[in-house]
Amino acid sequence: MREHPSVRVQRADLRRFVQAVFQSCGVPEPQSRTAAEVLCYADENGFDTHGVANLERIYVARLQDGRVDPLAAPAIVAETPATAVLDANDGLGLVAGARAMELAMEKARQTGIGCVVVRRSSHFGSAGYYTQQAQDAGMIGMAMTNLGSQTIARPLGGSVNMIGTNPIAVSAPAGQLPPFVLDMSTTVVATGKIRAAQRRGEAIPEGWLIDDEGQPVTDPRAYDEGTGHLQMLGGALETGGAKGYGLGLMVDIFCGILSGANVGPDPMLLRPEGQQQAKEDQNIGHFFLALHVEAFCPQAEFRTRMDSMLQTLLNCPAAAPATQVVYPGYLEAMGRRDGNQVQLDGAVFEQLASLAKRLGLNELPMTREVVQS
Amino acid sequence: MREHPSVRVQRADLRRFVQAVFQSCGVPEPQSRTAAEVLCYADENGFDTHGVANLERIYVARLQDGRVDPLAAPAIVAETPATAVLDANDGLGLVAGARAMELAMEKARQTGIGCVVVRRSSHFGSAGYYTQQAQDAGMIGMAMTNLGSQTIARPLGGSVNMIGTNPIAVSAPAGQLPPFVLDMSTTVVATGKIRAAQRRGEAIPEGWLIDDEGQPVTDPRAYDEGTGHLQMLGGALETGGAKGYGLGLMVDIFCGILSGANVGPDPMLLRPEGQQQAKEDQNIGHFFLALHVEAFCPQAEFRTRMDSMLQTLLNCPAAAPATQVVYPGYLEAMGRRDGNQVQLDGAVFEQLASLAKRLGLNELPMTREVVQS
Numbered sequence: 001m002r003e004h005p006s007v008r009v010q011r012a013d014l015r016r017f018v019q020a021v022f023q024s025c026g027v028p029e030p031q032s033r034t035a036a037e038v039l040c041y042a043d044e045n046g047f048d049t050h051g052v053a054n055l056e057r058i059y060v061a062r063l064q065d066g067r068v069d070p071l072a073a074p075a076i077v078a079e080t081p082a083t084a085v086l087d088a089n090d091g092l093g094l095v096a097g098a099r100a101m102e103l104a105m106e107k108a109r110q111t112g113i114g115c116v117v118v119r120r121s122s123h124f125g126s127a128g129y130y131t132q133q134a135q136d137a138g139m140i141g142m143a144m145t146n147l148g149s150q151t152i153a154r155p156l157g158g159s160v161n162m163i164g165t166n167p168i169a170v171s172a173p174a175g176q177l178p179p180f181v182l183d184m185s186t187t188v189v190a191t192g193k194i195r196a197a198q199r200r201g202e203a204i205p206e207g208w209l210i211d212d213e214g215q216p217v218t219d220p221r222a223y224d225e226g227t228g229h230l231q232m233l234g235g236a237l238e239t240g241g242a243k244g245y246g247l248g249l250m251v252d253i254f255c256g257i258l259s260g261a262n263v264g265p266d267p268m269l270l271r272p273e274g275q276q277q278a279k280e281d282q283n284i285g286h287f288f289l290a291l292h293v294e295a296f297c298p299q300a301e302f303r304t305r306m307d308s309m310l311q312t313l314l315n316c317p318a319a320a321p322a323t324q325v326v327y328p329g330y331l332e333a334m335g336r337r338d339g340n341q342v343q344l345d346g347a348v349f350e351q352l353a354s355l356a357k358r359l360g361l362n363e364l365p366m367t368r369e370v371v372q373s
Numbered sequence: 374m375r376e377h378p379s380v381r382v383q384r385a386d387l388r389r390f391v392q393a394v395f396q397s398c399g400v401p402e403p404q405s406r407t408a409a410e411v412l413c414y415a416d417e418n419g420f421d422t423h424g425v426a427n428l429e430r431i432y433v434a435r436l437q438d439g440r441v442d443p444l445a446a447p448a449i450v451a452e453t454p455a456t457a458v459l460d461a462n463d464g465l466g467l468v469a470g471a472r473a474m475e476l477a478m479e480k481a482r483q484t485g486i487g488c489v490v491v492r493r494s495s496h497f498g499s500a501g502y503y504t505q506q507a508q509d510a511g512m513i514g515m516a517m518t519n520l521g522s523q524t525i526a527r528p529l530g531g532s533v534n535m536i537g538t539n540p541i542a543v544s545a546p547a548g549q550l551p552p553f554v555l556d557m558s559t560t561v562v563a564t565g566k567i568r569a570a571q572r573r574g575e576a577i578p579e580g581w582l583i584d585d586e587g588q589p590v591t592d593p594r595a596y597d598e599g600t601g602h603l604q605m606l607g608g609a610l611e612t613g614g615a616k617g618y619g620l621g622l623m624v625d626i627f628c629g630i631l632s633g634a635n636v637g638p639d640p641m642l643l644r645p646e647g648q649q650q651a652k653e654d655q656n657i658g659h660f661f662l663a664l665h666v667e668a669f670c671p672q673a674e675f676r677t678r679m680d681s682m683l684q685t686l687l688n689c690p691a692a693a694p695a696t697q698v699v700y701p702g703y704l705e706a707m708g709r710r711d712g713n714q715v716q717l718d719g720a721v722f723e724q725l726a727s728l729a730k731r732l733g734l735n736e737l738p739m740t741r742e743v744v745q746s
Contacts, residue, residue, distance in 0.1 A: 012594030080668045082455040112456030115486045117669060140626070155686050157695025162686065170623050172630070180626060182619035188612055207612035213693055233606060233613045239561055240606045246555035246701040250543050252555060253513070257545070257678045258669045267687040292708035295453045296490060296631045305630045312638040313528050313535065320586055322530025328619040
């Protein structure tokens with residue numbers, strides 16, 4: 001892949017373009033606006049691996065080949081005062097996810113907490129978008145997703161991939177300071193970071209991949225070649241690998257088992273070659289939790305206490321080689337200061353331009369500004 | 374410390390003895406029975422670092438010097454249909470925790486999910502006890518605790534300890550197979566494992582401790598000497614350390630900020646020496662969540678799906694150097710097969726014997742059987 005310098009585009013232009021792409025794939029206007037907002041959130045917050053870089057490969061491809069139904073509407077199939085199960089009916093995870101968190105928040109306003117799980121969904125972008133929905137309303141939000149039966153990593157000590165990257169996100173509002181936003185895969189890294197190193201021809205740190213004997217692998221190409229195996233958070237058993245493995249399984253239980261979606265550890269994986277079905281990221285499950293802060297303590301008190309805790313962390317003297325102590329969400333908020341612009345990888349911008357042409361969208365409705373590196 | 378061979382005692386004897394200890398410290402009969410059950414759970418399930426080894430040092434000491442009130446009753450200070458805030462009134466965390474999870478479960482039966490936070494509590498033992506309460510009733514349970522303002526680990530890149538070991542536990546019922554029970558600190562290891570290596574005069578694996586320059590430390594004595602700093606799960610930034618750090622902070626938000634308990638990152642930590650208050654594990658906060666499985670899907674279906682997932686993991690062929698793939702909770706359940714006996718460290722048994730004498734409990738009402746090692 002040629003290297004392109006990064007570019008900056010107007011945030012509103014990017015959202016409008018992405019919405020136009022979804023609409024050209026048959027997604028109705030309001031849903032396509034939601035989908036664009038969720039997808040662009042990732043790029044607006046520096047999670048490039050979960051944003052418009054996936055627009056064509058994941059979303060357009062599935063909308064066009066019928067694996068994702070552009071007209072699907074999420075339906076409530078079970079409900080209590082504080083919980084619900086949504087069936088996304090094979091629609092966009094981006095739309096079902098936003099609707100599910102809204103519903104969790106409505107319930108939290110009534111009962112103090114709301115919990116909504118989703119089945120038959122698809123890739124929902126960045127988990128942090130949904131927790132931010134809750135945070136914007138002064139609530140604590142939690143969001144998780146599994147990858148259906150798509151498998152990325154091995155169970156601890158195992159030799160067959162059985163678990164996805166299974167991310168967990170949590171947001172909590174603060175007062176004067178940027179909110180706490182944790183958005184993490186339960187693997188050591190997301191696979192996008194391995195592929196980025198591969199593109200740049202760089203070695204990866206020890207701890208990301210191991211070979212069949214459990215030895216560290218630093219060549220990122222080993223991942224796609226199947227000789228380097230992505231570790232769960234914590235790595236080996238003696239450095240806490242059972243914890244990352246356990247968190248990944250917890251995500252499959254909350255998102256998959258509870259909702260009726262697929263999960264990573266599927267018996268089909270152990271059938272002889274040829275009798276396995278495709279390990280598809282279909283029938284993905286999500287889990288959303290919204291906690292109404294006011295049910296626990298006054299909102300202002302919560303925010304003051306958050307500020308005190310977060311400011312203490314920011315004030316912590318750094319130890320070498322670090323130069324600054326931050327908390328999850330802080331750097332993203334700093335990077336968002338010019339809220340009108342979004343930085344994109346140059347290659348991703350070129351992909352969007354060629355996608356626009358192929359979809360017959362007259363032109364890429366964005367002016368770009370080349371970023372000096 | 375002299376080395377003693379391990380011993381086995383009758384489970385019922387141990388519980389009865391621990392209850393007698395709590396009663397002799399002024400804890401009323403029903404509460405002392407609960408406290409004994411919670412504390413012994415740790416030993417019965419192989420979490421020795423959180424069980425009767427702490428009976429004298431943590432519980433008896435605090436009950437005797439007045440930091441923990443033996444007569445305190447947890448009081449509900451805020452409540453909605455699905456949530457509550459409990460004030461433990463400086464009583465035993467073991468008692469407040471069990472009551473809080475019961476309340477969360479009562480609420481979950483009504484609204485599908487129950488969430489209870491606790492403030493002004495104290496050390497609650499092993500988080501897994503509480504999630505097992507939920508699991509025993511066919512629910513999914515989640516429990517977390519912070520350590521009040523007691524600090525064990527540094528924020529990522531920082532040079533001052535600001536975070537506790539902040540554990541997270543999750544249990545989910547299965548059918549024929551042992552339940553899923555994840556019970557983990559958000560640091561690389563619990564401090565008890567470092568001290569155990571110190572007692573045995575053994576080196577610890579790289580990844581647990583780092584020095585002031587971020588280099589690995591394998592001498593366990595460095596931890597108590599203050600020259601080896603415990604890492605959060607994931608270790609350094611490049612191997613996911615921001616995730617363990619974020620999870621630790623999430624626990625402080627859920628347990629401390631939301632309930633009004635103390636948290637690790639307290640501004641007092643950055644005052645000049647001499648102006649700091651003692652970093653006490655007082656006013657600890659806990660967080661409990663119970664999910665009523667029936668609100669989401671039929672119980673039998675849930676258990677069948679759990680069994681399928683867990684059996685697939687057990688069937689996964691092992692990669693060297695591992696010999697078997699298991700899941701969180703499996704080995705503990707296998708170790709519990711002789712449910713009438715509990716194995717104790719010989720030194721811990723001797724501590725209990727001398728505690729019995731000091732408290733004027735006529736004799737240690739346990740027969741022991743020496744374990745051949």
